[in-house]
């Protein structure tokens with residue numbers, strides 16, 4: 001299965017696609033991509049805000065992956 005970065009965060013204009021054998025793997029690949037390429041999104045946030053944003057992103061990605 002796969003998930004496109006622009007489906008996770010519309011407006012970023014990123015055409016990266018995460019691939020994996022199952023939802024957990026695609027999720028892990030996408031989170032690694034976000035940390036590597038889109039870390040600027042987290043700039044200026046407190047550790048508490050970052051932790052909350054990561055939780056929301058986890059739920060969002062797993063929600064998208066469970067639609068099929």
Ligand SMILES: [Zn+2]
Nearest residue numbers: 005014016037
């Ligand atoms: Zn991206």
